[in-house]
Amino acid sequence: MVDPKCPFCRIVTGQEPADIVYRDDLVTAFQDIHPMAPVHLLIVPNHHLESVNAVADEDELALGRMAAVAKRLANDRGVDGTGYRLVINTGQDAFQSVLHLHMHLIGGKPLPFRMLGHEF
Template sequence: MPPCLFCQIIAREIPADILSQDESLTAFRDIHPQAPTHILIVPNKHIVSTNDVQPEDQELIGSMFTLAAQLAHQEKIDQSGYRLVVNNGRGAGQSVFHLHFHLLGGRPMHWPPG
Protein backbone atom coordinates (compact mmCIF):
# COMPACT_ATOMS: atom_id res chain seq x y z
CA MET A 1 0.00 0.00 0.00
CA PRO A 2 1.41 3.46 -0.85
CA PRO A 3 2.24 5.80 2.03
CA CYS A 4 -0.65 7.87 3.35
CA LEU A 5 -0.53 11.39 1.90
CA PHE A 6 -1.81 12.98 5.12
CA CYS A 7 0.65 11.01 7.28
CA GLN A 8 3.43 12.37 5.06
CA ILE A 9 2.13 15.94 5.51
CA ILE A 10 1.86 15.44 9.29
CA ALA A 11 5.48 14.20 9.34
CA ARG A 12 6.45 17.17 7.12
CA GLU A 13 7.86 14.81 4.52
CA ILE A 14 5.96 16.66 1.80
CA PRO A 15 5.10 20.37 1.72
CA ALA A 16 1.75 21.80 2.76
CA ASP A 17 0.41 25.15 3.92
CA ILE A 18 0.10 24.08 7.57
CA LEU A 19 -1.97 26.46 9.70
CA SER A 20 -1.90 24.52 12.96
CA GLN A 21 -0.08 21.49 14.31
CA ASP A 22 0.21 20.01 17.78
CA GLU A 23 0.65 16.51 19.19
CA SER A 24 -2.91 15.51 18.19
CA LEU A 25 -4.01 17.44 15.11
CA THR A 26 -2.71 19.04 11.94
CA ALA A 27 -4.65 21.57 9.85
CA PHE A 28 -3.61 22.72 6.40
CA ARG A 29 -5.09 24.37 3.31
CA ASP A 30 -6.58 22.07 0.68
CA ILE A 31 -4.55 22.07 -2.55
CA HIS A 32 -7.80 21.97 -4.59
CA PRO A 33 -10.00 24.43 -2.67
CA GLN A 34 -13.76 24.28 -3.17
CA ALA A 35 -14.30 27.62 -1.40
CA PRO A 36 -12.20 30.70 -0.63
CA THR A 37 -11.44 29.08 2.73
CA HIS A 38 -10.90 25.32 2.49
CA ILE A 39 -8.91 23.80 5.34
CA LEU A 40 -8.40 20.14 6.18
CA ILE A 41 -8.35 19.19 9.87
CA VAL A 42 -6.61 15.85 10.34
CA PRO A 43 -5.88 13.74 13.42
CA ASN A 44 -2.19 12.87 13.60
CA LYS A 45 -3.25 9.34 14.54
CA HIS A 46 -3.99 7.42 11.34
CA ILE A 47 -7.71 6.61 11.39
CA VAL A 48 -9.01 5.48 8.00
CA SER A 49 -12.60 6.76 8.24
CA THR A 50 -15.46 7.52 10.58
CA ASN A 51 -16.16 3.78 10.62
CA ASP A 52 -12.79 3.23 12.31
CA VAL A 53 -13.20 5.72 15.17
CA GLN A 54 -12.89 3.94 18.53
CA PRO A 55 -14.28 4.93 21.95
CA GLU A 56 -10.79 6.03 23.03
CA ASP A 57 -10.79 8.55 20.13
CA GLN A 58 -13.67 10.55 21.62
CA GLU A 59 -11.47 13.36 23.00
CA LEU A 60 -9.47 13.51 19.76
CA ILE A 61 -12.61 13.86 17.63
CA GLY A 62 -13.95 16.52 19.99
CA SER A 63 -10.72 18.47 19.62
CA MET A 64 -11.23 18.47 15.84
CA PHE A 65 -14.46 20.44 16.36
CA THR A 66 -12.73 22.84 18.74
CA LEU A 67 -9.93 23.46 16.24
CA ALA A 68 -12.50 23.98 13.46
CA ALA A 69 -14.14 26.76 15.48
CA GLN A 70 -10.76 28.36 16.23
CA LEU A 71 -9.72 28.26 12.57
CA ALA A 72 -13.09 29.64 11.44
CA HIS A 73 -12.55 32.59 13.79
CA GLN A 74 -8.94 33.02 12.61
CA GLU A 75 -10.10 32.98 8.96
CA LYS A 76 -12.93 35.42 9.79
CA ILE A 77 -15.69 33.10 8.58
CA ASP A 78 -17.15 32.33 12.00
CA GLN A 79 -19.84 35.02 11.72
CA SER A 80 -20.71 34.66 8.02
CA GLY A 81 -21.05 30.88 8.26
CA TYR A 82 -19.05 27.84 7.31
CA ARG A 83 -19.49 24.16 6.65
CA LEU A 84 -17.74 21.15 8.20
CA VAL A 85 -17.78 18.06 6.00
CA VAL A 86 -16.62 14.49 6.54
CA ASN A 87 -16.66 12.24 3.48
CA ASN A 88 -16.86 8.62 4.64
CA GLY A 89 -15.89 6.07 2.01
CA ARG A 90 -15.26 6.21 -1.72
CA GLY A 91 -18.97 6.50 -2.55
CA ALA A 92 -19.21 9.66 -0.43
CA GLY A 93 -16.18 11.24 -2.09
CA GLN A 94 -13.42 10.27 0.34
CA SER A 95 -10.23 10.22 -1.73
CA VAL A 96 -7.59 10.17 1.03
CA PHE A 97 -8.25 7.34 3.44
CA HIS A 98 -7.22 9.15 6.60
CA LEU A 99 -10.10 10.70 8.54
CA HIS A 100 -10.37 14.47 8.06
CA PHE A 101 -12.78 17.38 8.28
CA HIS A 102 -13.17 19.86 5.45
CA LEU A 103 -13.71 23.39 6.81
CA LEU A 104 -15.28 25.42 3.99
CA GLY A 105 -16.33 29.05 4.01
CA GLY A 106 -16.04 32.45 2.43
CA ARG A 107 -18.90 31.94 -0.02
CA PRO A 108 -22.61 31.09 0.19
CA MET A 109 -23.22 27.39 0.75
CA HIS A 110 -26.26 25.74 -0.82
CA TRP A 111 -28.24 22.68 0.23
CA PRO A 112 -28.29 19.99 -0.81
CA PRO A 113 -24.66 19.79 -1.90
CA GLY A 114 -23.84 18.02 -5.17
Protein backbone atom coordinates in the same frame (compact mmCIF):
# COMPACT_ATOMS: atom_id res chain seq x y z
CA MET B 1 0.46 5.05 14.46
CA VAL B 2 1.13 6.52 11.03
CA ASP B 3 0.87 4.89 7.63
CA PRO B 4 3.99 5.70 5.57
CA LYS B 5 1.95 5.41 2.35
CA CYS B 6 -0.79 7.81 3.50
CA PRO B 7 -0.37 11.35 2.11
CA PHE B 8 -1.95 12.94 5.20
CA CYS B 9 0.29 10.95 7.55
CA ARG B 10 3.22 12.15 5.46
CA ILE B 11 2.05 15.76 5.86
CA VAL B 12 1.67 15.31 9.64
CA THR B 13 5.21 13.89 9.91
CA GLY B 14 6.71 16.56 7.64
CA GLN B 15 7.56 14.18 4.80
CA GLU B 16 5.18 15.93 2.38
CA PRO B 17 4.89 19.69 1.92
CA ALA B 18 1.70 21.46 2.96
CA ASP B 19 0.60 24.91 4.02
CA ILE B 20 0.06 24.01 7.68
CA VAL B 21 -2.07 26.51 9.59
CA TYR B 22 -2.34 24.67 12.91
CA ARG B 23 -0.62 21.78 14.67
CA ASP B 24 -0.71 20.32 18.16
CA ASP B 25 -0.16 16.90 19.70
CA LEU B 26 -3.52 15.54 18.43
CA VAL B 27 -4.42 17.26 15.15
CA THR B 28 -2.98 19.14 12.19
CA ALA B 29 -4.77 21.57 9.88
CA PHE B 30 -3.62 22.65 6.44
CA GLN B 31 -4.85 24.34 3.27
CA ASP B 32 -6.72 22.11 0.81
CA ILE B 33 -4.75 21.88 -2.45
CA HIS B 34 -8.00 22.08 -4.47
CA PRO B 35 -10.01 24.72 -2.58
CA MET B 36 -13.75 24.95 -3.22
CA ALA B 37 -14.08 28.32 -1.47
CA PRO B 38 -11.89 31.20 -0.27
CA VAL B 39 -11.47 29.30 3.01
CA HIS B 40 -10.93 25.56 2.58
CA LEU B 41 -8.88 23.81 5.23
CA LEU B 42 -8.45 20.16 6.15
CA ILE B 43 -8.21 19.12 9.78
CA VAL B 44 -6.80 15.64 10.42
CA PRO B 45 -5.94 13.53 13.45
CA ASN B 46 -2.17 13.09 13.76
CA HIS B 47 -2.51 9.33 14.01
CA HIS B 48 -3.81 7.31 11.09
CA LEU B 49 -7.54 6.62 11.07
CA GLU B 50 -8.95 5.51 7.74
CA SER B 51 -12.43 6.98 8.30
CA VAL B 52 -15.13 7.61 10.88
CA ASN B 53 -15.81 3.87 10.68
CA ALA B 54 -12.39 3.22 12.24
CA VAL B 55 -12.93 5.51 15.24
CA ALA B 56 -12.53 3.83 18.63
CA ASP B 57 -13.21 5.13 22.14
CA GLU B 58 -9.60 6.25 22.51
CA ASP B 59 -10.01 8.54 19.47
CA GLU B 60 -12.70 10.71 21.07
CA LEU B 61 -10.24 13.34 22.29
CA ALA B 62 -8.76 13.80 18.81
CA LEU B 63 -12.20 14.09 17.21
CA GLY B 64 -13.30 16.63 19.79
CA ARG B 65 -10.11 18.57 19.19
CA MET B 66 -10.83 18.56 15.43
CA ALA B 67 -14.15 20.34 16.09
CA ALA B 68 -12.58 22.80 18.53
CA VAL B 69 -9.80 23.62 16.08
CA ALA B 70 -12.37 24.08 13.29
CA LYS B 71 -14.18 26.66 15.43
CA ARG B 72 -10.92 28.47 16.21
CA LEU B 73 -9.79 28.50 12.57
CA ALA B 74 -13.22 29.69 11.38
CA ASN B 75 -12.88 32.59 13.80
CA ASP B 76 -9.29 33.29 12.71
CA ARG B 77 -10.36 33.31 9.04
CA GLY B 78 -13.37 35.56 9.70
CA VAL B 79 -16.06 33.12 8.56
CA ASP B 80 -17.57 32.41 11.97
CA GLY B 81 -20.04 35.29 11.58
CA THR B 82 -21.16 34.57 8.01
CA GLY B 83 -21.16 30.79 8.22
CA TYR B 84 -19.10 27.84 7.18
CA ARG B 85 -19.47 24.14 6.55
CA LEU B 86 -17.75 21.23 8.29
CA VAL B 87 -17.73 18.06 6.18
CA ILE B 88 -16.42 14.57 6.88
CA ASN B 89 -16.81 12.21 3.92
CA THR B 90 -16.80 8.53 4.82
CA GLY B 91 -16.33 5.85 2.20
CA GLN B 92 -16.61 5.49 -1.54
CA ASP B 93 -20.23 6.65 -1.93
CA ALA B 94 -19.38 9.86 -0.07
CA PHE B 95 -16.33 10.42 -2.33
CA GLN B 96 -13.76 10.12 0.43
CA SER B 97 -10.67 10.73 -1.69
CA VAL B 98 -7.94 10.11 0.91
CA LEU B 99 -8.26 7.18 3.30
CA HIS B 100 -7.30 9.18 6.37
CA LEU B 101 -10.12 10.73 8.38
CA HIS B 102 -10.29 14.44 7.60
CA MET B 103 -12.68 17.31 8.24
CA HIS B 104 -13.16 20.00 5.61
CA LEU B 105 -13.68 23.55 6.88
CA ILE B 106 -15.22 25.45 3.96
CA GLY B 107 -16.38 29.08 3.98
CA GLY B 108 -15.93 32.58 2.71
CA LYS B 109 -18.81 32.49 0.21
CA PRO B 110 -22.43 31.27 0.10
CA LEU B 111 -22.47 27.48 0.06
CA PRO B 112 -25.63 26.07 -1.54
CA PHE B 113 -26.45 22.49 -0.72
CA ARG B 114 -27.03 20.18 -3.68
CA MET B 115 -28.15 16.61 -3.30
CA LEU B 116 -29.94 14.24 -5.65
CA GLY B 117 -30.80 16.98 -8.11
CA HIS B 118 -32.22 19.37 -5.50
CA GLU B 119 -30.69 22.58 -4.24
CA PHE B 120 -31.44 23.81 -0.74
